[in-house]
Structures are given as C-alpha cells and as structure tokens.
Amino acid sequence: MHVLRKHKWGWLVFVGPSFLLYTYFVVISLGYSIYYSLTKWNAISKPVFIGLKNYLDLLNSGDFAIVMQNTVVGLVLALIIQVGLGLTFAYLIFRTKGGFRLYRALVFLPVVLSAAAVALMFTLVFNADVGPVNGMLKAIGLGALRRNWLSDKNVVFFTVLTPMIWQFIGLYVVILLAGMQSIPEEVIQSSTIDGASSFRTFRSIVIPMQWDIIFICITLITSGSFKAFEHSYIMTWGGPGVRSAFLGVFMYNKTFLAALFGLGSAIAMVILFASLFITLASRVIIRRFDY
Amino acid sequence: MGHIVRIDRSTRRLVARQRAFVTLRHIVLAFWCLAALYPVIWTFLNSFRDNNQIYADPFSLPGPIIWKNFARAFQGAHLAITIPNSLIYAALTVVATVFLAAMTAFYLSKFTKTGTMLYTYFIIGIMVPAQALLIPLFVTMRNMGLLNSRLGIIIVYIVTNLSFAIFVLTGFMRKGIPDDLIEAAVIDGCGPIRVFLSIAFPLTRSGIATVGTFVFLGVWNEFLFALVMLANPLLRTLNLSVFMLRGQYSSDQGLMAAGAVVLIAPAILMYALFQEQVVKGLTAGAVKG
Numbered sequence: 001m002h003v004l005r006k007h008k009w010g011w012l013v014f015v016g017p018s019f020l021l022y023t024y025f026v027v028i029s030l031g032y033s034i035y036y037s038l039t040k041w042n043a044i045s046k047p048v049f050i051g052l053k054n055y056l057d058l059l060n061s062g063d064f065a066i067v068m069q070n071t072v073v074g075l076v077l078a079l080i081i082q083v084g085l086g087l088t089f090a091y092l093i094f095r096t097k098g099g100f101r102l103y104r105a106l107v108f109l110p111v112v113l114s115a116a117a118v119a120l121m122f123t124l125v126f127n128a129d130v131g132p133v134n135g136m137l138k139a140i141g142l143g144a145l146r147r148n149w150l151s152d153k154n155v156v157f158f159t160v161l162t163p164m165i166w167q168f169i170g171l172y173v174v175i176l177l178a179g180m181q182s183i184p185e186e187v188i189q190s191s192t193i194d195g196a197s198s199f200r201t202f203r204s205i206v207i208p209m210q211w212d213i214i215f216i217c218i219t220l221i222t223s224g225s226f227k228a229f230e231h232s233y234i235m236t237w238g239g240p241g242v243r244s245a246f247l248g249v250f251m252y253n254k255t256f257l258a259a260l261f262g263l264g265s266a267i268a269m270v271i272l273f274a275s276l277f278i279t280l281a282s283r284v285i286i287r288r289f290d291y
Numbered sequence: 292m293g294h295i296v297r298i299d300r301s302t303r304r305l306v307a308r309q310r311a312f313v314t315l316r317h318i319v320l321a322f323w324c325l326a327a328l329y330p331v332i333w334t335f336l337n338s339f340r341d342n343n344q345i346y347a348d349p350f351s352l353p354g355p356i357i358w359k360n361f362a363r364a365f366q367g368a369h370l371a372i373t374i375p376n377s378l379i380y381a382a383l384t385v386v387a388t389v390f391l392a393a394m395t396a397f398y399l400s401k402f403t404k405t406g407t408m409l410y411t412y413f414i415i416g417i418m419v420p421a422q423a424l425l426i427p428l429f430v431t432m433r434n435m436g437l438l439n440s441r442l443g444i445i446i447v448y449i450v451t452n453l454s455f456a457i458f459v460l461t462g463f464m465r466k467g468i469p470d471d472l473i474e475a476a477v478i479d480g481c482g483p484i485r486v487f488l489s490i491a492f493p494l495t496r497s498g499i500a501t502v503g504t505f506v507f508l509g510v511w512n513e514f515l516f517a518l519v520m521l522a523n524p525l526l527r528t529l530n531l532s533v534f535m536l537r538g539q540y541s542s543d544q545g546l547m548a549a550g551a552v553v554l555i556a557p558a559i560l561m562y563a564l565f566q567e568q569v570v571k572g573l574t575a576g577a578v579k580g
Contacts, residue, residue, distance in 0.1 A: 029427035114512030
C-alpha cells in the first residue's frame with residue numbers, strides 16, 4: 001500500500017511493541033534454552049558448561065528410552081484410531097442430512113474442554129473401586145479383567161492414552177468433514193447414480209480426494225504427541241516410575257522436581273526439534289502433493 | 292398391470308433398504324455421540340451425589356440431589372478467588388494479544404509487500420511448542436521478579452499466542468480491507484493511526500472474533516505455565532486449583548466430580564453460545580502449522 005508506505009515511522013508504532021515482546025520472550029528464550037541444555041545447572045548456582053553431556057545422558061538413560069517408546073507407541077495408536085475413526089465418522093455425518101449440525105456439535109464438544117478437566121474426569125472413570133470401567137467389566141461378566149488402571153504398570157500407559165485419544169477425535173472429524181464438504185456435489189451424485197455403494201464412494205472417491213487433509217491430520221497428531229502433558233501428569237504423575245510419562249512430564253519432573261535445569265532443557269530441545277522437523281517435513285511433502 | 296406392480300415392488304424395496312441404511316447410520320452416530328459424552332455425563336451425575344451413594348451404586352441416577360459437593364469444592368479449591376483470576380488472565384490476554392497482533396498485521400499487510408522477512412520472523416513462532424519455552428521463561432520471569440504475578444503470567448500467555456494471532460489477522464487484513472478505501476481515507480486527511488482504528492480494526496471483526504475465541508479458550512484451559520509460575524494460592528487459575536483437589540481430596544469422588552463440572556461448565560457454555568466461532572477458532576488453531 002504505497003500511500004501508507006511513505007510513513008517511515010509506521011514500523012515503530014505498529015510493529016515495535018510486538019517485535020520487542022516476541023524477540024525478548026520467544027526468540028532470545030530459545031537461545032537461552034539451547035545454552036542451558038549444554039550446562040549443568042540447578043537454577044541457583046552458576047551454570048557449568050558441560051557440552052553435549054546432557055544429550056548423551058539422555059541417550060544412555062533407560063527412563064528416556066521408556067518415555068520415547070511411550071511417545072512412539074502412543075503416536076502410532078493415535079494415528080490409527082484418530083484417523084480411522086475420524087474418517088469413518090466424518091463420512092457418516094457427511095452422508096447424513098438430518099441432524100448434521102447436532103452430530104457435529106456433540107462430536108466436537110470434548111475438544112473445547114480443558115485437558116486438565118478431562119484428565120480429572122478420566123481419573124474418576126478409571127477409579128478401581130467405583131469407576132464405570134471396572135463396573136462395566138463386572139456387569140458383562142469380564143470381572144477377571146478388572147485392574148487398578150491408574151497404578152498397574154502393565155496397563156497404566158493405555159489408561160493415560162485413552163483420554164488423550166478420546167478428547168481429540170472430534171477435532172479430526174470436523175477437519176475431515178470440512179474437507180469432504182469441499183468435494184463438488186455432482187461428483188458424489190454421479191457416483192451414486194452409477195450405482196456405487198456408499199462404501200465404494202467412500203473408498204474410491206472421498207479418500208483419494210482427501211489425501212492432503214488426511215495428511216494435515218497426521219501432521220497435527222504427530223506434533224501434538226510431542227507436546228502431551230496434562231493427561232499424563234494429572235492422572236498418574238507419569239508413574240509408576242516413568243511408565244505413563246511423555247516427554248513433557250519427563251521434562252517437568254527432571255527440571256522442577258530434580259532441579260536438573262540443564263537436563264530438562266535438553267529434553268525441551270528434543271521436543272522443539274521433533275516438532276520443527278515434523279512441521280517442516282510435512283510442508284515439503286504437502287508442497288510435493290500440490291505441485 | 293402386473294409389470295407395473297413389479298416395478299413398484301422393487302422401488303419400494305430399494306426405498307426400504309435406503310431407509311434401513313439411514314436408520315442404521317443414525318443409530319451408529321447416536322451411539323458414538325453417547326460414548327463420546329459418557330464420561331462427561333457420568334461426572335455430571337456424580338457431582339450431585341456423595342461418596343456413600345457413589346460407592347453403593349456408581350451407575351444409578353442421583354437419588355436425593357446433593358449440592359454440598361459444589362459448596363465444598365467452592366471452598367476447597369478457593370473458587371471465589373480462582374474463577375475471577377482465570378477470567379482476568381483470559382480477558383486481559385485476549386485484549387492485549389488482539390490489539391498487538393492487529394497493529395502488527397496492519398503493518399505487515401498494508402505497509403509492506405507480501406512475504407517479507409519480518410512476516411516470516413513472526414510466523415516461525417507458530418512452530419515453537421510452548422513447552423520448549425517453559426524453562427527459559429520461568430528463569431527470565433524469576434530474574435525479572437515476575438514469578439507469582441499477574442503481569443508475568445499474562446506476558447507469558449501473550450507471547451505464546453502472538454505468532455498465531457498475527458498469522459490469522461494478517462490473512463484477514465490482506466483479503467478483507469480494500470486498498471481503495473485506505474487511499475480514500477488518506478486523501479481525506481486520515482493518518483495511519485486513524486486508518487487503523489476506524490477502518491482496519493472494525494473491518495477485521497470476524498478475524499478478531501476467531502482469534503479472540505481461540506486465545507480465550509487457550510488461556511482458560513492452560514495448565515503447564517500456571518503450574519510452574521503461580522505458587523501463590525491467591526493468584527492460581529481455576530484449572531490449577533481444581534487440579535489441586537486431586538491431591539488433597541483424592542478419595543472424595545463427588546467432590547472431584549463437582550470440581551471437574553465447575554471447570555468444564557464455562558467452556559461448554561461458551562461453546563453453546565458461540566459454536567461456529569469456537570469451531571472456526573479451534574480448527575484454525577489446529578491447522579496453523
């Protein structure tokens with residue numbers, strides 16, 4: 001806009017405040033984070049520079065291996081369940097004329113709740129004595145499967161993963177549904193007139209036309225899995241041990257409970273670079289899809 | 292005659308089959324909605340029952356409705372303090388973020404060509420997960436003496452939402468404000484600040500509503516920074532204070548259920564009132580990367 005460009009001071013007035021805040025609290029903070037990750041530091045004495053030792057410690061740590069394994073297994077399950085159910089239900093809602101808005105509204109509801117509230121609710125739901133999970137197992141004659149869901153180290157990981165997956169299915173349903181609505185109506189109609197079954201239309205028309213949106217969902221689920229915190233922290237404090245911990249909880253415990261700010265920063269860097277890598281890689285791939 | 296009857300019969304069969312499919316679809320969808328909402332419903336019902344009732348039969352409807360869980364949650368979680376705290380943090384963050392981002396977006400969309408270095412510089416922040424900023428922001432705020440302060444936590448919430456807000460609003464301003472209008476205003480003697488306040492800001496209303504809902508819900512639901520930065524009970528957020536019930540009263544099911552209900556009720560209310568806005572805000576927030 002040339003008429004405005006002659007005001008050379010526009011920069012200072014309009015961008016100045018955001019620029020200062022953003023630069024000081026985000027950009028410079030990241031610089032500090034990288035530096036802290038190369039030190040041994042308890043946040044009180046002076047940081048001692050130790051090079052890459054924190055990162056090597058992580059690689060040699062059994063706990064870190066379990067946390068990474070949790071992250072990867074959780075990610076794979078989330079991808080299968082959230083994309084699978086998301087596509088199925090988005091399509092069911094898409095082909096439904098009556099009640100379309102109602103279903104969409106109900107399905108999306110868990111997304112707006114705070115993760116802390118959801119975690120608290122599922123703590124009650126998985127309660128070994130009065131929770132409905134054990135209650136239902138007993139009611140259908142599978143009482144033998146009842147567990148102490150929140151403390152049994154063999155199942156606790158799945159207990160924590162359940163609300164994480166449950167809460168966000170609705171988000172992917174709505175994103176995929178929006179994609180399906182952008183498919184021209186004639187395409188769906190003509191396939192129906194040609195005698196294609198609903199499932200056939202889904203498999204041969206809807207899915208192929210949705211690849212880029214499915215891909216966005218995959219990216220979101222992946223980068224989200226590196227940021228998980230509340231569910232694991234609130235339901236089990238990541239325990240027993242680190243059995244149900246994800247990277248965020250591991251970082252919090254090492255930093256604020258064990259006062260290992262250097263090691264905590266190294267974990268933060270793993271979170272940062274994993275998310276950056278996934279976001280950038282997905283951009284490259286999306287661009288290739290679009291050509 | 293017989294011919295016509297046969298067609299009629301097969302059409303009828305087709306219609307019947309289709310109708311069966313429609314019904315089946317509704318059954319599946321309704322069942323799934325119920326499954327999706329079951330934990331919420333169960334928690335809601337149990338928030339009106341005491342421990343004896345819950346332990347006796349966790350599934351039945353509340354017999355005599357009991358309100359004391361809410362009264363006790365209100366005291367135990369200091370809701371009279373923490374609800375206003377959460378509202379203040381969310382409202383001030385929304386106002387500050389929207390205003391700062393709108394000014395920056397105005398400059399980026401109308402003073403410069405698209406795709407400048409400055410734009411990229413701000414947008415990179417979207418890719419940075421808040422967790423990567425937790426430790427350095429904690430240290431910086433401590434050194435500035437802003438731990439346990441309203442200003443400190445609000446600054447944290449502003450800077451972690453700023454990039455996304457700038458991204459969305461720049462898009463809205465590029466498309467939504469005709470250059471002719473600005474030119475006409477400038478010819479009539481408006482300065483840039485006047486143009487921003489009387490033309491750009493009002494014309495970006497729907498973008499501002501989207502960003503505002505996203506930021507409000509984000510702050511209302513935020514947990515990690517509040518946990519680390521607000522040790523003072525008088526400054527805690529609703530989220531944090533309800534979570535702390537879990538430590539103190541973990542065996543009191545009804546009380547925790549009441550806490551969870553207090554926490555989710557405002558979000559559900561906001562969703563019910565501004566459904567389109569909330570869906571748009573949250574899906575835009577999700578697709579931002």
